[in-house]
Amino acid sequence: MNSVKLYSQGSLLRTAWCRYYATAVKPDIKLLSKLRKETEVSMTKAKEALVKHNNDYEQALAWLAQDAQASGAKKAQKVAGRTAAEGLISIASVNVPSAAAGGFKSKSTIIELNCETDFVSRNDVFKHLASRIAATSLLLHEPSSVQKRPIENISVEDLLKAPLMPHPDQKDSADIGKSIEESIVEAIGKLGEKITLRRVAVVADGVSAGYVHGGDAVTGKMGGLAVLEPLKVTASELQASSGEALAKCARQVARQVVGFSPSYLHADDVPKDVLESQSDRDENLRSNVLNEMGYLLKPDQTVAEFVNQSAKDTGVEGAAVVDYVRWQVGEGIEKRENDFADEVARTVRGN
Known part of the structure; x- marks a missing residue:
């Protein structure tokens, strides 16, 4: 009798499970792929x-x-307590119409987003996040009324609260509306490493462009911005064709900045005691001052001469480099030698 009861109960249980699986929701394949x-x-x-x-x-x-x-x-x-000294430099630039009829205005930005390992910095999730943060700083930034130079450092804390925008060179993203801070937190969950936005700078005036090295067109391990100013008119008074040509020239100067890492913009910027300590003053200037360097594609021309001539070739009465910045991932961050070993150990332990 007991065995009959057990068999009956078992049969009812199997029937219940079968009914459950027969009526349970099955994920829609198309929605699953889209999601x-x-x-x-x-x-x-x-x-x-x-x-x-x-x-x-x-x-x-x-x-x-x-x-x-x-x-x-x-x-x-x-x-939170780990060291994030790896990551990417990302740039974004956009040319927009100015108030003047047929005029020109350019904006550029550079950011550094850090993580713990080079492996994560090469992940598409991380790369896209870095490029979109750069785009957000570019689109949302308003020039300060008290900036002392064309390239202006902006508040990381303020930017973290801004809604994350798509990069101008990439397709629109569906998750616009999340803040940068929320997007970074999500990326930490996906990638399992500490991620921090370290610094941001935006060009507030002039004709600008950026360049990155060691990655793709918008992210890399080092990057820079360069800003040019026409000599006889303001940047906003430039015709669109002249502005576009000067922006291309600015990108070449940014490439020079990244490749040669100048310490100063003008010869007058070099401290007198530094110059006096050099055995060859002219060689020191050519090695450390951007405007005195030989232009990388035409070494017989200085960077200053190249920029001025490029402007004249476009119908503008000359131009000059007025600002630049060069960043490299992790510079100035003290990196513990055992960070990577700790990370491997944590992975093995499943932490």
């Missing part, structure tokens, strides 16, 4: 989101965003 492409989550997590919300795509997307924030915040707290 994974948009969020870059795992297959398991995407399935869970769709099943939980009966294939309602918007609800699944919202749930994944909340889940990413929660897991990212937890991971961020865990990695």
